[in-house]
Amino acid sequence: MNKFEQLGLNESLLLAIKDLGFENPSEVQEKAIPVLLEQNTDLVALAQTGTGKTAAFGFPLIQKIDAEDRSTQALILSPTRELCLQITNEIKQYSKYIKGLHTVAVYGGASITEQAREIKRGAQIIVATPGRMQDMINRGLVNIKNINFCILDEADEMLNMGFYEDIVSILSDTPDEKNTWLFSATMPAEVARIAKKFMHDPAEVTVGSKNSGSKTVSHEFYLVNARDRYEALKRLADANPDIFSVVFCRTKRDTQAVAEKLIEDGYSAAALHGDLSQAQRDGVMKAFRGRQIQMLVATDVAARGIDVDNITHVVNYQLPDEIETYNHRSGRTGRAGRLGTSIVIITKSEIRKINAIEKIIQQKFEEKTIPSGIEICEIQLLHLANKIKDTEVDHEIDNYLPAINEVLDGLSKEELIKKMVSVEFNRFIAYYKKKRDLSGEKGGDRERSSEPREIRAGDPVRYFVNIGARDDFDWMQLKDFLKETLDLGRDDVFKVDVKEGFSFFNTDGEHTEKVMSVLNGFDLNGRRINVEISKNDGGGNSSRRDHNGRSGGGRREGGFRGERSSSPRGGGAFGPRSESRGESRSSDRGPRREGGFTRGSAPRGESSERAPRNERRSDSAPRRSDSSAPRERRPRRS
Numbered sequence: 119m120n121k122f123e124q125l126g127l128n129e130s131l132l133l134a135i136k137d138l139g140f141e142n143p144s145e146v147q148e149k150a151i152p153v154l155l156e157q158n159t160d161l162v163a164l165a166q167t168g169t170g171k172t173a174a175f176g177f178p179l180i181q182k183i184d185a186e187d188r189s190t191q192a193l194i195l196s197p198t199r200e201l202c203l204q205i206t207n208e209i210k211q212y213s214k215y216i217k218g219l220h221t222v223a224v225y226g227g228a229s230i231t232e233q234a235r236e237i238k239r240g241a242q243i244i245v246a247t248p249g250r251m252q253d254m255i256n257r258g259l260v261n262i263k264n265i266n267f268c269i270l271d272e273a274d275e276m277l278n279m280g281f282y283e284d285i286v287s288i289l290s291d292t293p294d295e296k297n298t299w300l301f302s303a304t305m306p307a308e309v310a311r312i313a314k315k316f317m318h319d320p321a322e323v324t325v326g327s328k329n330s331g332s333k334t335v336s337h338e339f340y341l342v343n344a345r346d347r348y349e350a351l352k353r354l355a356d357a358n359p360d361i362f363s364v365v366f367c368r369t370k371r372d373t374q375a376v377a378e379k380l381i382e383d384g385y386s387a388a389a390l391h392g393d394l395s396q397a398q399r400d401g402v403m404k405a406f407r408g409r410q411i412q413m414l415v416a417t418d419v420a421a422r423g424i425d426v427d428n429i430t431h432v433v434n435y436q437l438p439d440e441i442e443t444y445n446h447r448s449g450r451t452g453r454a455g456r457l458g459t460s461i462v463i464i465t466k467s468e469i470r471k472i473n474a475i476e477k478i479i480q481q482k483f484e485e486k487t488i489p490s491g492i493e494i495c496e497i498q499l500l501h502l503a504n505k506i507k508d509t510e511v512d513h514e515i516d517n518y519l520p521a522i523n524e525v526l527d528g529l530s531k532e533e534l535i536k537k538m539v540s541v542e543f544n545r546f547i548a549y550y551k552k553k554r555d556l557s558g559e560k561g562g563d564r565e566r567s568s569e570p571r572e573i574r575a576g577d578p579v580r581y582f583v584n585i586g587a588r589d590d591f592d593w594m595q596l597k598d599f600l601k602e603t604l605d606l607g608r609d610d611v612f613k614v615d616v617k618e619g620f621s622f623f624n625t626d627g628e629h630t631e632k633v634m635s636v637l638n639g640f641d642l643n644g645r646r647i648n649v650e651i652s653k654n655d656g657g658g659n660s661s662r663r664d665h666n667g668r669s670g671g672g673r674r675e676g677g678f679r680g681e682r683s684s685s686p687r688g689g690g691a692f693g694p695r696s697e698s699r700g701e702s703r704s705s706d707r708g709p710r711r712e713g714g715f716t717r718g719s720a721p722r723g724e725s726s727e728r729a730p731r732n733e734r735r736s737d738s739a740p741r742r743s744d745s746s747a748p749r750e751r752r753p754r755r756s
């Protein structure tokens with residue numbers, strides 16, 4: 119007796135299985151099929167992608183359908199149109215020897231009336247995406263009030279894509295007596311919630327080990343001081359030169375601000391959030407898919423359903439308000455059996471959230487420290503060496519070689535290597551040489567007197583901001599603007615002191631992180647706000663008075679965060695401020711890029727960059743293109 123026969127499948131299915139060439143049932147089929155055939159039960163089945171789940175529910179379902187009755191008896195919900203069509207196709211093949219059994223696919227982007235007509239003609243099985251199904255129900259085009267079976271396929275993905283409400287609503291339109299079969303690769307909290315809410319004492323089938331998050335994702339957190347959040351992000355990017363990531367922020371504004379800062383600092387980044395037009399979003403996603411963007415900074419809503427493979431890192435720049443959302447974020451990486459890392463940048467006050475997330479994902483976080491400048495330099499150096507090794511030579515260059523040889527004549531191979539590497543690398547060394555470590559609570563190198571003091575909740579913090587009377591603010595208006603922009607309460611902004619081209623104000627230390635992240639880079643009618651923490655914590659600051667606000671620049675040289683405007687990535691190495699100050703460009707504060715190998719010059723080095731050797735990347739297109747990182751600084755209005 120054939121193995122499928124042993125499971126209890128009938129003749130017409132066995133014939134179809136033979137045609138399909140399936141010889142032995144897979145593990146999930148072996149476990150699920152007999153249970154579903156023999157009992158009228160709910161079922162939760164967990165098995166990885168590609169383990170044959172469609173047949174695991176498809177075979178018993180087909181056997182249990184009454185093909186003589188033309189009414190709708192089963193609803194299969196699946197996350198995407200592609201899966202929906204794939205399942206429909208499989209079910210049709212499985213049931214090809216059963217006369218009168220009809221399966222209809224219902225999904226968005228095709229005629230809803232045509233789909234409704236097909237159902238009317240008699241379809242016992244409907245395979246649908248939740249969105250379109252909900253539409254059909256709302257329009258009264260389908261009746262699922264008498265179905266016997268509801269199957270939630272790829273339940274985790276459906277929930278990942280934000281279909282929770284649709285699913286709940288669709289299920290509430292089905293009879294209580296039906297059987298619900300839930301198939302999923304993972305069992306995150308939301309899936310468990312659905313199971314608990316809509317299933318009665320379900321049978322359980324688990325293939326491989328039970329885990330909630332994807333096993334292929336490792337979770338790390340980095341404890342930093344609130345003010346170091348952005349710097350930490352940059353370092354993580356620098357320490358992972360091949361990073362291909364989604365960076366999650368909580369709000370649209372933060373998303374935009376972080377992306378802009380990254381771009382300004384020379385990273386290939388872009389923002390994805392709901393304030394962009396559909397066309398803009400499509401453009402960003404296209405560039406991301408094409409690897410022209412390495413860091414996609416996104417809100418949770420906008421990143422829903424991002425189905426880009428090979429994402430190496432998910433970065434929680436800020437944790438989501440609802441910790442359950444963490445699962446959705448980290449699920450963007452580690453797909454299709456590849457490895458991925460989910461990183462959380464966190465401050466001390468948020469640390470308990472890590473424990474809560476660990477409970478949900480049933481996985482432990484590893485606490486890590488932000489790499490030091492030396493470590494980053496080592497990584498970058500090795501990366502550069504590999505890049506040189508892997509660069510394919512365009513023989514156009516032969517024409518120029520005689521002239522180049524003439525210049526370089528007399529250098530030994532060793533000298534040449536040293537110099538070539540230094541061209542690209544000096545800026546990293548120079549940049550990181552003077553940076554302290556960022557290991558939040560672990561201390562770090564704080565001996566520099568110019569370094570800021572620790573900011574604590576409860577302490578007032580005074581800020582310097584580059585907007586003032588010239589921007590039509592008096593103290594009341596500025597206070598209102600700050601309260602509104604920062605979403606703070608009536609008394610949260612105080613000691614507002616407006617000067618001509620700049621101002622001061624105070625908040626409690628608990629708001630400092632928000633002040634810095636929201637205000638810095640904020641676009642005030644074309645002008646970018648720059649805010650710094652004043653060393654003085656109240657009542658004016660005479661040392662500031664010599665900032666006469668010329669062109670609103672007023673950024674202190676060497677003062678707190680003064681070095682922030684520079685970045686080893688180069689593109690924006692010289693921030694707009696230093697230029698507007700008209701200061702010497704030969705200052706060593708920004709790692710300048712002078713040579714032809716650097717990104718700051720044209721043609722940029724990246725155009726010759728090959729796809730990394732890392733086998734996780736299969737495409738050979740350059741990941742970054744010059745056009746993708748808008749390096750041009752926005753002209754300042756003054």
Ligand code: ADP
Pocket residue numbers: 139140141142143144147165166167168169170171172173
């Ligand atoms: P999952 O839903 O678990 O990701 P699918 O149901 O899509 O997996 O099946 C993956 C592939 O394996 C399909 O091409 C399917 O036809 C095939 N398959 C399923 N069951 C068997 C089997 N018993 N023997 C051989 N191939 C199978």
Ligand code: MG
Pocket residue numbers: 168171172271272
């Ligand atoms: Mg499947």
